[in-house]
Amino acid sequence: MNLSTAPAVPELFSTFLSKLSASISTEAKVLTNQNGTEFQESLQRWSDIALKIPTAIVLVATENDVVLTVKLAVELGIPFVPKSGGHSLWSTIGDEGFILDLSLLKRISIDTEGKMVTVESGVLIKEVNDAAFERALGNGNTIGVVPQALGGGISALSSLCGYTSDSIVSARLVTASGSLITVSHTSHPELLWALQGAGQFFGIVTELTLQAYPLSILGTSDGTVWTGSIVFPTQRAEEVLRALAPLIADESTPAIGLFLIAAPPPMFTTCLVIIPVFFGPTSAAEQYYEPIITLGPMMMDCKAVPFARLNDSMETFCSKGGFKRFAGAGIQKSDPSVWPKVIELFEELKSKCPDAGATGYAFEWNAYSPENKISHADTAFSHRDVKVWSELLSWYTSPESYAEVYRIEQEVLALVRHGQTEENQAAFPNWTRDEPLQRRYRGSERLEKLKGLKREWDPKGIFTSQLL
Numbered sequence: 001m002n003l004s005t006a007p008a009v010p011e012l013f014s015t016f017l018s019k020l021s022a023s024i025s026t027e028a029k030v031l032t033n034q035n036g037t038e039f040q041e042s043l044q045r046w047s048d049i050a051l052k053i054p055t056a057i058v059l060v061a062t063e064n065d066v067v068l069t070v071k072l073a074v075e076l077g078i079p080f081v082p083k084s085g086g087h088s089l090w091s092t093i094g095d096e097g098f099i100l101d102l103s104l105l106k107r108i109s110i111d112t113e114g115k116m117v118t119v120e121s122g123v124l125i126k127e128v129n130d131a132a133f134e135r136a137l138g139n140g141n142t143i144g145v146v147p148q149a150l151g152g153g154i155s156a157l158s159s160l161c162g163y164t165s166d167s168i169v170s171a172r173l174v175t176a177s178g179s180l181i182t183v184s185h186t187s188h189p190e191l192l193w194a195l196q197g198a199g200q201f202f203g204i205v206t207e208l209t210l211q212a213y214p215l216s217i218l219g220t221s222d223g224t225v226w227t228g229s230i231v232f233p234t235q236r237a238e239e240v241l242r243a244l245a246p247l248i249a250d251e252s253t254p255a256i257g258l259f260l261i262a263a264p265p266p267m268f269t270t271c272l273v274i275i276p277v278f279f280g281p282t283s284a285a286e287q288y289y290e291p292i293i294t295l296g297p298m299m300m301d302c303k304a305v306p307f308a309r310l311n312d313s314m315e316t317f318c319s320k321g322g323f324k325r326f327a328g329a330g331i332q333k334s335d336p337s338v339w340p341k342v343i344e345l346f347e348e349l350k351s352k353c354p355d356a357g358a359t360g361y362a363f364e365w366n367a368y369s370p371e372n373k374i375s376h377a378d379t380a381f382s383h384r385d386v387k388v389w390s391e392l393l394s395w396y397t398s399p400e401s402y403a404e405v406y407r408i409e410q411e412v413l414a415l416v417r418h419g420q421t422e423e424n425q426a427a428f429p430n431w432t433r434d435e436p437l438q439r440r441y442r443g444s445e446r447l448e449k450l451k452g453l454k455r456e457w458d459p460k461g462i463f464t465s466q467l468l
């Protein structure tokens with residue numbers, strides 16, 4: 001154990017740090033020097049919005065370290081937040097508490113017989129995709145596998161294997177009382193239901209076992225996926241959206257895609273970018289996307305790429321630092337008359353906040369329903385019926401831009417939600433904790449069940465007071 005020079009901290013916190021340092025493993029680190037390189041590195045997050053500086057960062061090295069840390073913190077009343085890949089806006093805390101950094105917990109084991117992969121809580125998506133030969137997960141490379149799965153988990157593979165949370169077979173969970181329990185279909189099944197979509201509210205998952213799939217599900221002989229970019233000028237929005245509509249509505253083919261309004265380098269001119277993902281040979285993909293290709297895009301670079309490289313195009317969006325936030329809403333269909341107005345708002349944003357040029361307003365679709373799909377009530381994840389959803393990534397560099405960026409983002413949200421009843425409104429829990437609970441965990445039965453479990457397992461709100 002390595003305790004770096006501690007600044008003056010209140011007595012109770014001091015007691016906590018010295019007791020913890022005396023008990024956790026020698027590989028663990030308790031960082032309190034806020035100017036130290038390791039402290040600064042661990043503090044980095046995907047977004048600097050509302051970034052706070054904690055009194056300490058505890059880098060645990062074993063599962064037992066997690067148990068000891070949670071027990072002692074709860075006993076002494078020291079608040080903390082767990083952190084894995086650092087891509088959410090919530091793994092941050094001020095000087096009243098500490099970050100429980102799980103990034104050293106990197107074990108991955110693959111059970112080829114049982115077709116399962118077990119990951120510790122510091123494992124990132126890319127590490128599973130690289131290691132899991134004949135097994136696959138999807139999403140941004142540097143995102144933590146465990147938090148992504150616990151929040152529902154939409155990925156390129158959702159159309160083939162369901163959401164990542166659907167694949168959860170079991171978990172090892174450190175509860176708010178510091179107990180280590182196994183959660184599975186036979187042990188605390190009600191908690192398994194909750195971990196499948198609302199799992200960040202009930203404790204720290206030290207290890208997650210997920211069902212894995214053979215790469216052959218991709219429909220290619222070499223484990224590749226057809227993807228890339230198809231680019232059009234914004235003036236062609238309505239005609240592109242009309243051509244896209246039947247593909248978005250098609251429930252027979254496991255193709256998914258993203259329609260993005262952005263101003264990428266080198267020209268920084270606003271354009272429309274379709275990012276398709278097709279499971280099957282290139283010839284079948286090109287035939288499927290013919291209605292779009294025949295429109296004559298200004299640029300197209302789609303090709304077959306190895307599955308493990310599928311997320312590489314997201315690298316820029318996953319980078320740490322800068323002011324970024326996600327907003328979005330389930331929209332069910334892409335109304336072609338709405339998106340030209342979104343383009344106008346995007347142009348307004350660019351002219352009023354030139355530092356927000358990396359922003360992108362998009363919608364994503366996944367209409368295919370695989371046969372193994374589980375029913376809406378089977379897990380806490382309530383985005384299951386949402387086939388099309390908007391994704392608004394606001395990205396700016398000057399904190400003064402926040403108000404304007406936020407105002408325009410909210411206008412876009414209102415546009416895409418136009419005509420929806422409150423009951424139909426859906427917000428993806430992995431992106432937001434601002435939206436009302438009933439949009440994130442839809443249906444009063446689901447919400448009441450979650451609240452009951454929260455009162456039972458975390459009555460003091462150790463892992464956020466939301467749901468209480």
Ligand SMILES: Cc1cc2nc3c(=O)[nH]c(=O)nc-3n(C[C@H](O)[C@H](O)[C@H](O)COP(=O)(O)OP(=O)(O)OC[C@H]3O[C@@H](n4cnc5c(N)ncnc54)[C@H](O)[C@@H]3O)c2cc1C
Nearest residue numbers: 082083084085086087088091121144147148153154204205
């Ligand atoms: C560019 C980008 C693209 C994204 N695309 C998608 C997408 O396509 N599909 C999708 O589903 N999500 C997507 N997300 C959202 C992402 O999956 C979630 O924000 C995820 O929770 C981030 O995990 P993390 O480990 O990186 O973040 P962290 O901030 O480390 O953790 C996220 C939350 O989980 C808690 N937590 C961390 N570790 C644990 C643990 N072991 N046990 C319990 N709680 C824990 C943290 O306290 C925090 O509240 C995207 C995010 C970004 C930035």
